[in-house]
Amino acid sequence: MKKYWQILRKYKGSLLISPLLVLVAVLCETVQPMYMAKIVDDGVMQRDLSVITEVGTYMVLVSIAGLLVTILNVYISSRASIGFGTDLRERLFNKIQQLSFFDIDRFSSASLITRLTNDITKIQQLIMMSMRMMLRAPLLLVMAIFFVVRINTDMALVLLAAIPVLGISVYLILRKGFPLFMKVQQKVDALNEVVRENLINIRVVKSFVREDFETVKFREKSEDLRDMIIRASNIVVSIFPVMQLVMNISIIAILWVGGHKVMIGDLKVGELISFVNYLAQVLMALMFLSMIVMNFARASASSERILEVLNTEPSLSNTQKGLLDTHKILSGKVEFKDVSFRYSGGDTDVLKDINFKVSPGETIAVVGATGAAKSSMVQLIPRLYDATSGEIRIDDVPVKDYLLDELHSRIGMVLQKNELFTGTIADNLRWGKEDATMDEIIEACKAAQAHDFIMSFTDGYDTMLGRGGVNVSGGQKQRICIARALLRKPKILILDDSTSAVDTETELKIRENLNMMLHDTTVFIITQRINTMQSADRVIVLEDGSIDAIGIPDELMKTSVVYQEIYNSQIILF
Ligand SMILES: Nc1ncnc2c1ncn2[C@@H]1O[C@H](COP(=O)(O)OP(=O)(O)O)[C@@H](O)[C@H]1O
Numbered sequence: 001m002k003k004y005w006q007i008l009r010k011y012k013g014s015l016l017i018s019p020l021l022v023l024v025a026v027l028c029e030t031v032q033p034m035y036m037a038k039i040v041d042d043g044v045m046q047r048d049l050s051v052i053t054e055v056g057t058y059m060v061l062v063s064i065a066g067l068l069v070t071i072l073n074v075y076i077s078s079r080a081s082i083g084f085g086t087d088l089r090e091r092l093f094n095k096i097q098q099l100s101f102f103d104i105d106r107f108s109s110a111s112l113i114t115r116l117t118n119d120i121t122k123i124q125q126l127i128m129m130s131m132r133m134m135l136r137a138p139l140l141l142v143m144a145i146f147f148v149v150r151i152n153t154d155m156a157l158v159l160l161a162a163i164p165v166l167g168i169s170v171y172l173i174l175r176k177g178f179p180l181f182m183k184v185q186q187k188v189d190a191l192n193e194v195v196r197e198n199l200i201n202i203r204v205v206k207s208f209v210r211e212d213f214e215t216v217k218f219r220e221k222s223e224d225l226r227d228m229i230i231r232a233s234n235i236v237v238s239i240f241p242v243m244q245l246v247m248n249i250s251i252i253a254i255l256w257v258g259g260h261k262v263m264i265g266d267l268k269v270g271e272l273i274s275f276v277n278y279l280a281q282v283l284m285a286l287m288f289l290s291m292i293v294m295n296f297a298r299a300s301a302s303s304e305r306i307l308e309v310l311n312t313e314p315s316l317s318n319t320q321k322g323l324l325d326t327h328k329i330l331s332g333k334v335e336f337k338d339v340s341f342r343y344s345g346g347d348t349d350v351l352k353d354i355n356f357k358v359s360p361g362e363t364i365a366v367v368g369a370t371g372a373a374k375s376s377m378v379q380l381i382p383r384l385y386d387a388t389s390g391e392i393r394i395d396d397v398p399v400k401d402y403l404l405d406e407l408h409s410r411i412g413m414v415l416q417k418n419e420l421f422t423g424t425i426a427d428n429l430r431w432g433k434e435d436a437t438m439d440e441i442i443e444a445c446k447a448a449q450a451h452d453f454i455m456s457f458t459d460g461y462d463t464m465l466g467r468g469g470v471n472v473s474g475g476q477k478q479r480i481c482i483a484r485a486l487l488r489k490p491k492i493l494i495l496d497d498s499t500s501a502v503d504t505e506t507e508l509k510i511r512e513n514l515n516m517m518l519h520d521t522t523v524f525i526i527t528q529r530i531n532t533m534q535s536a537d538r539v540i541v542l543e544d545g546s547i548d549a550i551g552i553p554d555e556l557m558k559t560s561v562v563y564q565e566i567y568n569s570q571i572i573l574f
């Protein structure tokens with residue numbers, strides 16, 4: 001709540017004016033039946049047209065005043081609630097930027113997207129609705145009762161009896177409805193997940209002709225969501241007939257008691273009419289109230305989901321120690337000591353007991369079958385994830401004792417699934433180093449064998465990528481990503497299968513360039529290619545998350561069965 005108030009404070013003015021406007025609007029509204037009673041009793045019954053004209057004019061003027069005030073409030077409440085939604089969204093987005101891979105895995109990115117969009121909209125709507133109706137409902141109730149009591153106390157009792165009955169039925173219905181709204185949100189998440197997966201992998205889906213399968217999956221989730229919404233709405237919808245019933249019974253009671261009073265001269269006909277009008281207003285007020293309570297229930301489910309993210313302490317942050325001793329990575333020595341790792345939510349260790357030491361400037365090939373945990377292992381070096389147990393040391397200092405900035409600026413990493421962003425090629429490269437000069441950029445691109453194809457585009461380095469720009473091939477993308485990592489002149493360079501889409505000849509050139517440019521950089525290179533393995537200083541062979549063997553390539557040919565298998569499978573292929 002405190003978090004919301006920090007944002008809402010900006011709209012203090014609107015929050016103060018809005019209730020005043022609502023008060024004026026309610027006064028304009030509740031005074032109408034009084035006028036009407038006057039027209040009937042003093043005008044119509046007394047056959048006096050001038051009363052009708054005079055009071056009628058008041059009625060119209062008061063209505064117009066009420067209308068103007070309401071329009072003003074609509075404007076003010078829209079501005080404040082939309083502004084609030086925008087600010088909250090920005091806050092949430094900034095928070096998500098700070099989260100680690102670990103945290104994002106835990107929430108799942110689909111769910112984060114729903115929270116950023118759907119959930120925030122719910123809260124925004126609630127604020128808008130509250131500013132328009134929250135005060136309106138109780139005020140309307142109070143004013144209507146006030147006028148009714150003034151007309152006739154006995155009659156007011158009939159009205160007062162109807163209110164708790166209505167209130168209780170609304171409460172009972174909502175108590176059943178709230179858990180359903182939580183479930184609706186979960187189903188929306190599940191649907192988003194399917195859509196997101198499908199869109200990310202749309203090429204695979206199409207190339208394997210799996211559209212039908214995907215469509216079925218989508219339909220299932222979609223129908224799930226539909227059923228849940230229907231169940232939730234059924235409950236909401238059942239409120240209205242119940243209210244109608246109570247309303248009709250109340251009207252009959254009023255006409256019965258009131259009719260009796262009119263006959264014995266205790267009540268005037270106009271007053272009886274105004275009474276029925278007030279009853280309608282009270283019912284309106286209760287409906288508004290129930291709508292708000294309902295929206296409140298929905299929004300509070302959304303709010304919980306938003307606060308859950310806002311209150312998450314990013315799991316990877318600078319440690320106390322890291323902030324104090326500002327170590328620098330100078331040589332690029334890497335050591336894994338008894339390292340085990342499991343993903344959040346996982347039930348087995350993906351990496352088990354990993355131990356090895358790498359000297360500065362060494363090139364280490366990491367090989368193993370898909371799923372052997374090669375990517376998982378190297379991601380621990382720049383602390384994209386933290387080891388579950390054990391320790392990773394760089395230059396004899398645990399990685400946790402470095403500032404994250406230091407780690408990320410000294411370690412160049414090309415992820416297996418690397419993406420470029422919308423923008424020019426130069427913009428994308430400058431992600432590696434914001435203030436890179438054109439000369440540095442060209443040097444890095446030449447080393448990554450990207451310069452020539454970039455220059456073949458008419459706009460060269462200013463070529464737009466992404467939507468509305470050119471589409472580069474997978475191999476070209478990988479080379480831009482390598483150049484981006486090289487720009488940092490890293491002490492440690494990690495290439496996760498980053499040349500898989502580049503032809504062997506180009507890859508050889510890239511490797512030669514790397515050797516020249518980065519002779520004292522420690523390089524981890526995850527690869528499937530035997531040539532690359534053979535040219536490394538040493539090879540780590542991973543199998544099922546454990547180190548099967550580690551050593552120089554020629555030695556492994558003799559000692560490691562797994563290595564021999566990888567080698568032989570490639571010889572047969574080529
Ligand atoms: N973000 C993740 N969350 C949960 N499990 C994961 C995640 N990434 C990978 N895994 C699992 O960890 C294991 C090792 O994966 P990975 O390191 O990608 O292997 P490799 O790179 O050798 O193919 C696999 O079983 C994979 O399913």
Ligand SMILES: [Mg+2]
Nearest residue numbers: 374375376416
């Ligand atoms: Mg991998």
